[in-house]
Amino acid sequence: MSGQRLLRLRECLFGLAPWDASRITDEWFRAHFEYAADVVHQWMGGALDVRTARLLNFGCGDGITDLALVLRHGATAIHGVDIRREYTKLPRIARAQLGMARVPAALTFETIAPGTPLAGRHAGVDGIMSWSTFEHVQREQLLPILRDLHACLRPGGVFFLQIEPLFFSPFGSHLRRYDDVPWHHLLASEDALWRIIQNHEGPIDAAEVDFGFADFGVDGYKRFVFKEYQALNRLTADELVGVVQQAGFAVERQERRDMDLQPPPELLARYPEELLRNNEVFLLLRKAGGGAPA
Template structure:
């Protein structure tokens, strides 16, 4: 049992939110379906693994597998050492870097599969495939939790709110002008290029499209929640997009195998 850690010294608010808050949300949402304790869990797109680590240490799952296509997954333990003084990975946590087209079947079967702020980054034509792969490794009585934000057409769906604080600027400003402005405001050329690469690879999926994809592969959506932007919508955008698509910034849902 890993005991050499403490939340008392956490200074990074992002790490705190991912390590403590996201696992609490997951525990609350899954409570009526068996919760997290003594369950086999898959974190699909774990990033730097803080939420997986928080679940492993604080919610006593039997086993949690955290996967990501990005090598930043290997920052999980260095970040844990820095923020909570953790020296060793807990025995119930497995970190695994995968390719986008890697099947999940070899990872085992899971009671809970979750994905947090990942699906806006999934290549659009792979959304159905990703959901199908997740469903194949979900036990018949298991649950899949998916949260994604910000959706592309929402006020800050570009992920550039820090640099472009005007709502829907990515939809209102000519594309090359928008990108050049990002480069100017970020300053560091390498960092700007990385951010723009991320931006160029955001999909355009709406909340309804993601839900339809889940149902298409055989999921039954049993609980759903959306959050909305309330900024004034520019008249030019009202002529092009539906208000619901522009305002919906977050989709959260739980799904089970359809019967």
């Protein structure tokens, strides 16, 4: 019997390992364990029963949100995929932040190369989720990946997709931990932005420090986040809606959240105001067939 099956059997007999949310001290952990998990559950919970659904998390990162969906919302089967291996830190993180001796057997994870097809191995899932991932997918891969995810879903299955921040929003560069000037990435050169990051000293916002920070060190992390900025696909909410529909999804619900900041005149001369203020997009998508749950 595999280790995962033994763990499932143990949990059936004795329950999940004890955990205590009062131990949480890390703000990155808290944001993903509480806020992100609650948003995912709010959007998906009305479309399927997370307690019985087979779920796929595309771009699972460190797996904290998946862990919260199991512990706080009763999910029983989540498979996370990512091009990085941050999820391997989850047992250590859960022990430090929750006092949890082991990660639930409901969670499984997989590292994939960018653009790797999933439908051949993960067909028939009930729901897919993706949190702040698709702004990092190269444009030529967007449609193939979305079509593959569409093929992963069972008929009638749902897909919750969120992006924040969108590129043209005030802090759409993803560099706010180092540069707090709104829309600076649309106003300054890349060289100027890099100099600001290089010269940054002192602590950064604790809610922006993920568990990969220690792997890179201070200077390495600066280089990492700047390369991530350079690779952003600059996707807009309208473009996202268009490509998910092209991939075969029906948009059941969407919400766009704006930032209450006034763009500078030089940007308003180049871009629509709604594009510059739109910071976040939420989409609930469905695959045709199977019928919606009662």
